[in-house]
Amino acid sequence: MRVKGTRTGAIVVSAVMGTVVLSGCGGDGESEAKGSDASQSASGSDVAREQGTTKVRAAYDKTAEAESARMAIRMKLSAEGKTITSDGKGAIDLAEGDSVMKVTAQGESIEQRVVDQVLYQKSPDQKAPGGKSWIKIDLKKVAAQQGLSNQQIGDPAQTAAYSKAITDKDVKKVGTEKIDGVNTTHYKVTVDVSKLPGGDRMSQQLGPTLPMQVWLDDEGRLRQQQIDMTLEAPASASAKPDNSASSDQLKMSTVMQFSDFGTEVDAEAPPAEQVTDMTGQALKDGNKQG
Template sequence: MRSSVRVSGGLKVTGAGLAALLLAAGAVGCSKGSDEQSPAMTPAAAVAKAAKNSEDITSLRYRMDGKMPGAGSVNGEAAMSMKPLAMSMKMTSSQSPDPVEIRLVGQALYINGGAEAAKEMDGKSWMKLGSAALGDAAKDLNADSMGAAQADQNPATESTFLTGSKDVKKVGTETVDGVKTTHYKGTVTLAELRKAMKSGDKETRERREKSLQQYEKMGADKLTMDMWIDGSDHTKRFRMNSDTGNGPLDMTITFLDYNKPVTVKAPPAAQTVDLAQMMKDAQSQG
């Protein structure tokens, strides 16, 4: 069965659209490197150093593959710039036959529903959630539970999560997309993450808290995490999985590059329906 949510005016966001909203937050920091991480470094120190390096990332591109609660199997690619904030993601889901694209430009989130959405929107395939109406729109879409509220967070944030684990261990050395890496693994509860989050500046703590809330809404309270760290002490690949009670969470993200220019443009206005205006029209009509 295809899952969907209905918004004002009869619009529905289905399958990959739900997953795209969930994944808009992304995952971890990244880098390229030619040699595996130093064997002299302890597992905890290696993970902490990679987490620290993620704070300097200003943009990144990544590939995703796995399963998300409520969305089934998903895969796609994304690019994100932190300053200025912009994001573009294209992905597919087992619950939807059509690929979905989302873009975050400034304070506006755009969702391309493809041909099916165009049939319900006078030939327009893009839907816009502007900042002024995002709160009400998110309620109508149930988008907050799908991660829309976290769409503007730094996707490098979750690379710091494994630092809260008490059982980090080295698995071995592996080659990921031609890059030699060292593989680490550990488990961490959300309670342990919150305790570890008390250190650091206010902005960093707020980003981490938003990410934790995302996982709480999925139904996860404990994460098993894998990190593949390259010779430059950055995360090349990251995997997290959990039994959420709402379906399996098992997502792997591989980073293609970082700190390279990322440009994202808003869709043409002629192809876009403004959800805020649609909601106003619906309210005025009772």
């Protein structure tokens, strides 16, 4: 895996994985009911754990009820001894997944929009290929190449598959904390990667489980979520000697915060004549990394 030239790629990963976490915290009435029935015969600690699981599973639905929010993303990406950091601030449509953000990466500012699962980026310091102002990358195609489903990048309503990957033993209450001045409850969550759509392929890169942390406010909405993951090169790269395995690891830490629920989100695609489509290049880079 390469860090070279992955400023845009890193942000793409952040955009894709951010929605994975949101969807992963969703739930349905059936799973909540089962948790309630089981708690009647469980011990006190089991009851607390199951109640936490129910709250975490329902977190996305609670958050989505607000329809929109301001969002901040902090990401750190490390590979081959190099590190890329980025900070983004903007707003997101929690029902559709569209967003507008300003992202600062490696000292450069980028205007970013996600509209209908297509990522648009504009750098004030340089033109896109062809002299255009914007580049675009079709996240659906990138996700398909990575073995992810549309649910994972732009269909927040489809949460059942993710809630089934979280069992009662996978949720642990850490305590209470203030996030941006708001009282929250902090949970550690473990997701069974094999139970996610495309889980077999994802397991090759992420391992059997995906650790997450979520902070829920008193209304059960997400105020902060964090993922710390290590991606491994696919098994097909086994032609390399064993002692080179560390060079095939990419470590990523992503923290997302939500505030000002109900804020207005004005996410529109730039005029077509101002956009260069870089999806093909992104897919080509993805094949090289794979």
